[in-house]
Amino acid sequence: MGSAPLMGDPDACDFLAGNPEVPALPGYVETLQKWLEPQDRRWFAYGMPDPRAAEAAAAALSDELGIAFEPNDILLTRGAHGAMALAMATVLDPGDEVIFVSPPWFFYEALILGAGATPVRVRANETTWDLDVGAIEGALTPRTRMVLINTPNNPTGRIYPDDTLALLAALLQRHSDRSARPAYLLSDEAYSKILFDGNVMRSPARHYARTLVVHTFSKSALAPAQRLGFLAMPPTMPDREALRKGAMSASFSTSNMAPDAVMQYALPDLLHITVDMDKLQLRRDRLLEALRAAGYQVHTPEGTFYLLVRSPIDDESAFVRRLAQDKVLGMSGDMFEMPGYFRLSITATDDMVERAIPVFEKAISETR
Numbered sequence: 001m002g003s004a005p006l007m008g009d010p011d012a013c014d015f016l017a018g019n020p021e022v023p024a025l026p027g028y029v030e031t032l033q034k035w036l037e038p039q040d041r042r043w044f045a046y047g048m049p050d051p052r053a054a055e056a057a058a059a060a061l062s063d064e065l066g067i068a069f070e071p072n073d074i075l076l077t078r079g080a081h082g083a084m085a086l087a088m089a090t091v092l093d094p095g096d097e098v099i100f101v102s103p104p105w106f107f108y109e110a111l112i113l114g115a116g117a118t119p120v121r122v123r124a125n126e127t128t129w130d131l132d133v134g135a136i137e138g139a140l141t142p143r144t145r146m147v148l149i150n151t152p153n154n155p156t157g158r159i160y161p162d163d164t165l166a167l168l169a170a171l172l173q174r175h176s177d178r179s180a181r182p183a184y185l186l187s188d189e190a191y192s193k194i195l196f197d198g199n200v201m202r203s204p205a206r207h208y209a210r211t212l213v214v215h216t217f218s219k220s221a222l223a224p225a226q227r228l229g230f231l232a233m234p235p236t237m238p239d240r241e242a243l244r245k246g247a248m249s250a251s252f253s254t255s256n257m258a259p260d261a262v263m264q265y266a267l268p269d270l271l272h273i274t275v276d277m278d279k280l281q282l283r284r285d286r287l288l289e290a291l292r293a294a295g296y297q298v299h300t301p302e303g304t305f306y307l308l309v310r311s312p313i314d315d316e317s318a319f320v321r322r323l324a325q326d327k328v329l330g331m332s333g334d335m336f337e338m339p340g341y342f343r344l345s346i347t348a349t350d351d352m353v354e355r356a357i358p359v360f361e362k363a364i365s366e367t368r
Helices: 028-036 051-065 079-091 108-114 133-139 162-177 240-253 261-270 277-294 316-325 350-365
Strands: 074-077 097-102 118-123 144-150 184-188 211-216 229-232 306-310 341-345
Touching (some): 028 261, 051 074, 051 229, 074 079, 079 211, 097 108, 133 162
Parallel strands (some): 097 118, 184 211
Antiparallel strands (some): 074 229, 306 341
């Protein structure tokens, strides 16, 4: 049995994706209802992005990253996915190369191809799951226009260390200095607020002037279907005014002008609605402890919603199907270029975790 028939089964333990297993976080629905009520006759009319939303996002991002972002450099989008598409449409030309890190979020390659560029895959360091800066250097060519990274990383949970980001920045600066066209660094920071054990995330925008920063409210508010995010340019970005104009043009041509009006109006209030990280960390620790006690090899994530688990058999897809027989849903590693692994999302409920633990124990015992 596969996962699809079980998606709506109330008895299933769903660790498949980073979906909420509760209707909404406290205050979320009330916030949207508040801003759904029109305050003037043009409440739902055509218009430019709401400046109050950009101001609130700039202030919050400045506090979070320690970089003074300006409201004019916040480009509101339909989630992080939309922000990445906008960044690529703004700076890439057909035939440009984009280096991305594997294992990746599974839509990176499609986004790059959709922008008319060529994806260039570089493997992460499989001992630490850190960036392999030497491998990135080896992949650079005169056609390299962008390097795409994701920190905290999905699926590994790795937060890239600040010294690694500084090395990457120095590498890209050297490359840009000797190239006809400079390289941009696109930093997908969708999980910037999903951090465990007191960890801190550092943005590469602190080190590299041409960093385009992607953030979203879909993860922190546990509402991935309500698309709300933004693309941000740091104050160090060269030619910011030209990039702003280019992004505006690209937003029209890609139908990615801005989120729906209600989401923009609600943004300042949504900043304060976030997942309970104490509970999420307890759930992570409970599942880590149980999996390891059963004999699984599992990486401890520093951030994100995911556990990366070594499959006890070579065919991880077959093992995921075995778990599904007992209504436990996980994601096979072939979905994100990680053969021999499967991924579990800890956005499942505590009850799901407790019901799934005996299934994990039974499934691994059958392989011995």
